[in-house]
Amino acid sequence: MEKEFFIRNRKKLAERLDNDSILLLFAGNAPYKSADEQYPFVPNRNFYYITGIDEKKVIYSMSKINGELSEKLFIERPDPIMAKWVGATISEEEAIKKSGIEDILYLDKFEDEIGSILNRNKIEKLYLDLERQELRTSITEAQAFAKIIIERYPYMAIKNIYYDITEFRMIKTQKEINLIRKAIEITNAGISSMMDNAKPGMMEYEIEAYFDFVLKKNGITNRAFETIAGSGINGTILHYSSNNSKTKDGDLILFDLGAQYKYYNADITRTFPVSGKFTERQKQIYNIVLKANKAVEEAAKPGVKYKKLNEIAKKILAEGCSELGLIEDESEISRYYFHTVSHYLGADTHDVGMYDVELKPGMVITNEPGLYIEEEEIGIRIEDDLLITVDGCENLSKGIIKTVEEIEAYMNKQDN
Numbered sequence: 001m002e003k004e005f006f007i008r009n010r011k012k013l014a015e016r017l018d019n020d021s022i023l024l025l026f027a028g029n030a031p032y033k034s035a036d037e038q039y040p041f042v043p044n045r046n047f048y049y050i051t052g053i054d055e056k057k058v059i060y061s062m063s064k065i066n067g068e069l070s071e072k073l074f075i076e077r078p079d080p081i082m083a084k085w086v087g088a089t090i091s092e093e094e095a096i097k098k099s100g101i102e103d104i105l106y107l108d109k110f111e112d113e114i115g116s117i118l119n120r121n122k123i124e125k126l127y128l129d130l131e132r133q134e135l136r137t138s139i140t141e142a143q144a145f146a147k148i149i150i151e152r153y154p155y156m157a158i159k160n161i162y163y164d165i166t167e168f169r170m171i172k173t174q175k176e177i178n179l180i181r182k183a184i185e186i187t188n189a190g191i192s193s194m195m196d197n198a199k200p201g202m203m204e205y206e207i208e209a210y211f212d213f214v215l216k217k218n219g220i221t222n223r224a225f226e227t228i229a230g231s232g233i234n235g236t237i238l239h240y241s242s243n244n245s246k247t248k249d250g251d252l253i254l255f256d257l258g259a260q261y262k263y264y265n266a267d268i269t270r271t272f273p274v275s276g277k278f279t280e281r282q283k284q285i286y287n288i289v290l291k292a293n294k295a296v297e298e299a300a301k302p303g304v305k306y307k308k309l310n311e312i313a314k315k316i317l318a319e320g321c322s323e324l325g326l327i328e329d330e331s332e333i334s335r336y337y338f339h340t341v342s343h344y345l346g347a348d349t350h351d352v353g354m355y356d357v358e359l360k361p362g363m364v365i366t367n368e369p370g371l372y373i374e375e376e377e378i379g380i381r382i383e384d385d386l387l388i389t390v391d392g393c394e395n396l397s398k399g400i401i402k403t404v405e406e407i408e409a410y411m412n413k414q415d416n
Helices: 003-014 045-051 080-086 092-099 107-120 141-152 164-171 174-197 205-215 234-235 281-300 308-323 330-335 404-411
Strands: 021-026 032-034 059-065 068-076 104-106 125-127 157-160 230-232 252-257 268-273 364-367 369-371 378-381 384-388 393-394
Touching: 003 045, 003 059, 003 092, 003 164, 021 045, 021 107, 021 141, 045 059, 045 164, 059 107, 068 092, 068 107, 092 104, 104 107, 107 281, 125 141, 141 157, 174 205, 174 268, 174 384, 174 404, 205 230, 205 252, 230 234, 234 252, 234 369, 234 378, 252 378, 252 384, 268 378, 268 404, 281 364, 281 369, 281 378, 281 384, 281 404, 308 330, 308 364, 308 369
Parallel strands: 021 125, 068 104, 125 157
Antiparallel strands: 021 059, 059 068, 230 252, 252 268, 364 384, 369 378, 384 393
16 A cells, blocks of 8 residues: 555544644554464554554654644664564664655654653643453553553543544545455455365365465465354354364355455355255255345445344345244244344454444445354355445455355366
């Protein structure tokens, strides 16, 4: 992504800051996995969205004093010894080129610099990204810093900038949409490779490996998330991720997966028969899910309440299950469908955004109805990625086959 994208994002953010205030954003760091081994580093996505920097430990500051804006980027000081072990950290020139931020300082000057700004100016508000997924999740760097400020500057008002950045990220630019398209394109190639090579008796992870190979071949180093590869009864487990069972003749296998391209994600689910042919019962259930998938796509347009999409999916799934005798009343559908039909998609797979809203052009959302019938060992989910347009939606993953007839024809093409 060009630096102009991030400069534009910072200009929008600056408009949200009150006068005599300062904003701090933290890139984060990779936590330790075990002993001296760390998890792979990924930048905080809000930090990346504002700065374009994907280097650990970096801190961004923006101050608005007497109506004038000033921004700084704090990076690690070069360490020739560590560079021999793990590689060089980002240079001043690289940081300027990526972000468009001209004032680059080293991290060991951060406390002195911030202390000086607070001391010499009438700063009354500090903006931080205070996102918290759950009550008991670990304290973030921003939250820890907020505690320090409250103790040392008790007059300071702490403000949460998370929801402002979330609002921006909900509406994608054309450049962001293009990155998602590319991620979906590579994901499609990976799904095709799995269908080409799937056979009964293979381990789930063996089929999954064909997807991973295509990603690597296309220069993709990160998946959007850990692949779900559930065959048979495993497909009825929503977030099954062991992927270590042997497939059997007659099994369906549910793959929920996606490539991540330049930090933007695809999120696709396809369910196909390992043998290349659906049973009649599998077809019945599959087509109910497909009908719900198509209905949600038709309904997704500006002005529609986001939550309405799930109501549409539930109704169609319930009607189908009633016709098959799986349930007696539509209220029982939660026995076989127990999640919602959509979430936002972007720089995070479950991207940030509010749900009690109407759909707007530029939003990218998933469309993923499913049925999970444990007693029949049938788990089916069909997931596409939708871009809300001015007058409806565009299915960004429309090129990925999904009807019974398309899947069977594709998987049996070598036999014809």
